[in-house]
Amino acid sequence: MIANANNDDVTPVRFRVKIKRQDGPGKPSYWETHQVEYEENMNVISVLQRIAANAKTADGKGVAPVAWDCGCLEEVCGSCTMVINGRVRQSCSALVAKLLRDQPDEITLEPMSKFPVERDLVVSRKRAFQALQKVKAWVPVDSYVDMGAGEKQSRADQEKSYPLSQCMTCGCCLEACPQYTKIEVLREDGESDADFEKRQEEANAAGFIGAHAINQAMLFNDNPTGKFSKAERLDALTDQGGIQMCGNAQNCVAVCPKEIPLTTSIARAGRSVTVHQIKKWFDS
Amino acid sequence: MANEKVVVVGGGLAGLSATMKLCELGANVDLVSLVPVKRSHSVCAQGGINSCNDQTRQIGDSEWSHLDDTVYGGDFLNNQPPVKEMAYWAPKVIDLMDRLGVTFNRTHEGFLDRRRFGGTLYKRTAFAGATTGQQLLYALDEQVRRWEAAGKVNKFEAWDFLGPMLDDNGTCRGCIAQNLNTMEIRSFPADAVVVASGGPGLIYGRSTMSVMCNGSAASRIAKAGVKYANGEFIQVHPTAIPGADKLRLMSESARGEGGRVWVPRKGQDPRDPKSIPESDRYYFLEERYPEYGNLVPRDIATREIFDICVNEGLSVEAGRQCVYLDLTHIPRAELDRKLGGIMEIYEKFQGVDPRDVPMKIFPAVHYSMGGVWVDFEKSSDGGLVAGSPRNQQTNVPGLFAIGECDYQYHGANRLGANSLLSCIFSGLFTAPGVLNYLSSSKGLGEDKTTSLCNDEIAKHKERHESLLSQTGGENPYMIHRELGDVMTKAATVVRRNEQLEKAYETVCDLAERANKSSLADTGSWTNQNVVFTKSLIDMFPLAKALVKGALQRDECRGAHYKPDFAMPPLQSTDDAGRRQEAEKWCDKFQANIDKWLKTTVADLTTGEPKITYEAIDTSSIPPRPRLYGLVGAEVIDEVWKERQRKAAVGNATGEKSPQPVA
Ligand SMILES: Cc1cc2nc3c(=O)[nH]c(=O)nc-3n(C[C@H](O)[C@H](O)[C@H](O)COP(=O)(O)OP(=O)(O)OC[C@H]3O[C@@H](n4cnc5c(N)ncnc54)[C@H](O)[C@@H]3O)c2cc1C
Ligand code: SF4
Ligand code: SF4
Numbered sequence A: 001m002i003a004n005a006n007n008d009d010v011t012p013v014r015f016r017v018k019i020k021r022q023d024g025p026g027k028p029s030y031w032e033t034h035q036v037e038y039e040e041n042m043n044v045i046s047v048l049q050r051i052a053a054n055a056k057t058a059d060g061k062g063v064a065p066v067a068w069d070c071g072c073l074e075e076v077c078g079s080c081t082m083v084i085n086g087r088v089r090q091s092c093s094a095l096v097a098k099l100l101r102d103q104p105d106e107i108t109l110e111p112m113s114k115f116p117v118e119r120d121l122v123v124s125r126k127r128a129f130q131a132l133q134k135v136k137a138w139v140p141v142d143s144y145v146d147m148g149a150g151e152k153q154s155r156a157d158q159e160k161s162y163p164l165s166q167c168m169t170c171g172c173c174l175e176a177c178p179q180y181t182k183i184e185v186l187r188e189d190g191e192s193d194a195d196f197e198k199r200q201e202e203a204n205a206a207g208f209i210g211a212h213a214i215n216q217a218m219l220f221n222d223n224p225t226g227k228f229s230k231a232e233r234l235d236a237l238t239d240q241g242g243i244q245m246c247g248n249a250q251n252c253v254a255v256c257p258k259e260i261p262l263t264t265s266i267a268r269a270g271r272s273v274t275v276h277q278i279k280k281w282f283d284s
Numbered sequence B: 001m002a003n004e005k006v007v008v009v010g011g012g013l014a015g016l017s018a019t020m021k022l023c024e025l026g027a028n029v030d031l032v033s034l035v036p037v038k039r040s041h042s043v044c045a046q047g048g049i050n051s052c053n054d055q056t057r058q059i060g061d062s063e064w065s066h067l068d069d070t071v072y073g074g075d076f077l078n079n080q081p082p083v084k085e086m087a088y089w090a091p092k093v094i095d096l097m098d099r100l101g102v103t104f105n106r107t108h109e110g111f112l113d114r115r116r117f118g119g120t121l122y123k124r125t126a127f128a129g130a131t132t133g134q135q136l137l138y139a140l141d142e143q144v145r146r147w148e149a150a151g152k153v154n155k156f157e158a159w160d161f162l163g164p165m166l167d168d169n170g171t172c173r174g175c176i177a178q179n180l181n182t183m184e185i186r187s188f189p190a191d192a193v194v195v196a197s198g199g200p201g202l203i204y205g206r207s208t209m210s211v212m213c214n215g216s217a218a219s220r221i222a223k224a225g226v227k228y229a230n231g232e233f234i235q236v237h238p239t240a241i242p243g244a245d246k247l248r249l250m251s252e253s254a255r256g257e258g259g260r261v262w263v264p265r266k267g268q269d270p271r272d273p274k275s276i277p278e279s280d281r282y283y284f285l286e287e288r289y290p291e292y293g294n295l296v297p298r299d300i301a302t303r304e305i306f307d308i309c310v311n312e313g314l315s316v317e318a319g320r321q322c323v324y325l326d327l328t329h330i331p332r333a334e335l336d337r338k339l340g341g342i343m344e345i346y347e348k349f350q351g352v353d354p355r356d357v358p359m360k361i362f363p364a365v366h367y368s369m370g371g372v373w374v375d376f377e378k379s380s381d382g383g384l385v386a387g388s389p390r391n392q393q394t395n396v397p398g399l400f401a402i403g404e405c406d407y408q409y410h411g412a413n414r415l416g417a418n419s420l421l422s423c424i425f426s427g428l429f430t431a432p433g434v435l436n437y438l439s440s441s442k443g444l445g446e447d448k449t450t451s452l453c454n455d456e457i458a459k460h461k462e463r464h465e466s467l468l469s470q471t472g473g474e475n476p477y478m479i480h481r482e483l484g485d486v487m488t489k490a491a492t493v494v495r496r497n498e499q500l501e502k503a504y505e506t507v508c509d510l511a512e513r514a515n516k517s518s519l520a521d522t523g524s525w526t527n528q529n530v531v532f533t534k535s536l537i538d539m540f541p542l543a544k545a546l547v548k549g550a551l552q553r554d555e556c557r558g559a560h561y562k563p564d565f566a567m568p569p570l571q572s573t574d575d576a577g578r579r580q581e582a583e584k585w586c587d588k589f590q591a592n593i594d595k596w597l598k599t600t601v602a603d604l605t606t607g608e609p610k611i612t613y614e615a616i617d618t619s620s621i622p623p624r625p626r627l628y629g630l631v632g633a634e635v636i637d638e639v640w641k642e643r644q645r646k647a648a649v650g651n652a653t654g655e656k657s658p659q660p661v662a
């Protein structure tokens, strides 16, 4: 890092960015180092924008620009998750000045390791969305015609639900979870879109659904109408890849950018599932 | 009618609400979106969604006054039948979102809590913390996932809409899109396509919008012959945090919950803001607009902040323009409960706690009132005919547009918290019309469809290949920066003809240069370079329509402000003199209405805008001067009302049909 002489904050003139790249699904990954001029208020997204506009490595070799994902640039859409200096987080809210304070020489960027890489820092999180389908994360209303307002709700209930409903399916909790392991299905020659998707879905279904989906199941089990299909959600939670796979490592809650009380949701889900199973056992 | 296929392009609030309603009515939907729909830009909306409600009704509010606020705030450039229908649907829309599980804030008794937003005196706005858009979007996303599980929706996420497919008669028969990873180009045949692709903020480089808000889909249908309307009406939001990559919004709800805008009376006062006594603070919005205070409509707040910094030199900082937005007098717990989302954004990106220290903010490009031209069918009571296929249909049969990408609801200036409403409303309301269109239209037949698809795919493949192989030497990212700079300088808060003329030339030059882009990435997998370059090239027709529309419109209306054509305040100090001036003022105002109260309609088929003007339906509420804060407002108001009364008597004796009753 080259320090900027007239600034006590030691903001650098330029700094290095080491990026773990991959040209396509199933291809080998490799590291590449870039050099970027420092600008005030810079975040990792603007670093990637500068690299896109001038795709050269630190030793001046022209390369294909790095691919990455982003959307809102204010940490509400969940697109831009990656592993930055070894920690999974959103790249839009990762400020360069802060990163360099913690690790002066260089910033490292890697794609999340639990999802198949499309290219460079872009991964496919279809499995995370599939899990939401599995736990029926929705309110099963009869129709969208006008039936008046929903039920009255106490402030306390709203304040319990609101934090759970902020989950942006960003994948941080899944990346951090020891029980969530990568599932990658590669396309076979000549395979149709539909066949390929079906194989992916089947493979995904065998894996752990993840903390985010358990949390969503609890959100909808709390909803005045959502609770009518509580039993179906609890069945989904005990199915293959369900809550029984959670080892209670609590890594998830530590990395959630929305500070969702994931372990509380998991504990509640655990209790509901137990009660549900005992009831089923008596009913049968 | 069941099992008809509809393609929806875009999965923000508009696209998702249309999709779920179409499914409920029996259609099958192919949903095409650049991003996973749950990550659409609607997720950014913070403040809330409007409707007249039980609380406001008690103190005189009604759907009619929601309509009135919307068209008055919009400076009467809105066609009134769609606005009326929307205002009357608004309470139902919020009830539905409540049933779908949106975690709206509650009152102690358990009803939906409401806050006040700009441009109204009523607390109409329902909200879920300061992440209302996210909560609304998720509720709709969940419903669409439910239909996906039921096999009615096929999602194509990470697909770029490249253009509609039109048959020989100019009827829409589906569309072409490209996969952002495999780069595959394929056709989506369907007899109806609904475009819900959001706003074009990226034309300005940096704005409050998300990175996929590039206007490309709107531009691509415009190129195919769809008209583009009111492009020059761009909302610049008064309060955003300036940033290198994005201008992050600080929602109007911050003022709705009591936030106050001020500057030290002495420019660049070096003191800590908390230690500056009240007497040294200039609460300029409150002083200049005693009735609305900090909640004047956005165009006005924006111009005032701009004026304070640029013309009066009262910016808080010397090197950078900004004013204080102060929430520090509000208890922390209340701020967390009602504004938590935006408090966190400020804290995260500025490293300062806005609960302790006043925020520093400046206006930023935020929303496009203009957009794709769409039709409507007016009902006998001045609203819309439910189920009419004309509603939200463009001039290309079978091609519909909804949400921020259409021009229909917000006139010359959008009121806060009305957009989420217009998006969900237009999605729900349009679905039956789309199906009625399908049941009355004839299919193209298999052979013709196949050959149309093949031709269109070939055309787009050829363009793709030629972009990859061309070597003109231009860097698309640099051109985008330059475009953003010109547009921000010439076509935002204050507009002057000399600047607009120059900007038009620059935009034309940049457009030519963009066509000579050389790509750093010529690969055939997740090539973001080529996707960006295509969207950049497609920004130019919209940018041109915007600048040319602004150049030609020699008046001030809503967000479009040209000081050279502003209506002057009254000068005279005695009653008689004032009265006389007010009469003249009103003559001039009437003449201006006759000339300019018209929709700007651009034809972009050649890439160079051809502009015509179209009459506006003001059948419910006759236009009146927008007089927020003008010197002499009372006299002008009086004169104008007298004229209206006279005109009404004239009407009653014959010429015109009476105004519909609320
Ligand atoms: C920061 C911010 C805060 C706001 N707060 C409020 C508020 O409090 N209240 C309010 O009423 N309004 C608010 N607005 C305005 C409101 O959020 C937007 O107008 C609204 O969400 C737009 O919704 P939409 O469905 O039209 O489009 P979007 O949500 O923008 O969705 C567009 C969709 O189209 C897709 N798309 C775009 N181009 C293509 C293409 N070429 N191919 C395929 N798909 C494409 C995208 O992937 C996306 O799914 C706010 C806006 C901003 C920027
Ligand atoms: S608590 Fe469960 S879900 Fe969370 S990290 Fe641990 S194993 Fe994974
Ligand atoms: S629970 Fe938190 S970390 Fe996990 S996906 Fe949701 S927002 Fe991301």
Ligand code: FES
Binding pocket: A069, A070, A071, A072, A073, A074, A075, A076, A077, A078, A079, A080, A081, A090, A091, A092, A093
């Ligand atoms: S870009 Fe949306 S969370 Fe980072």
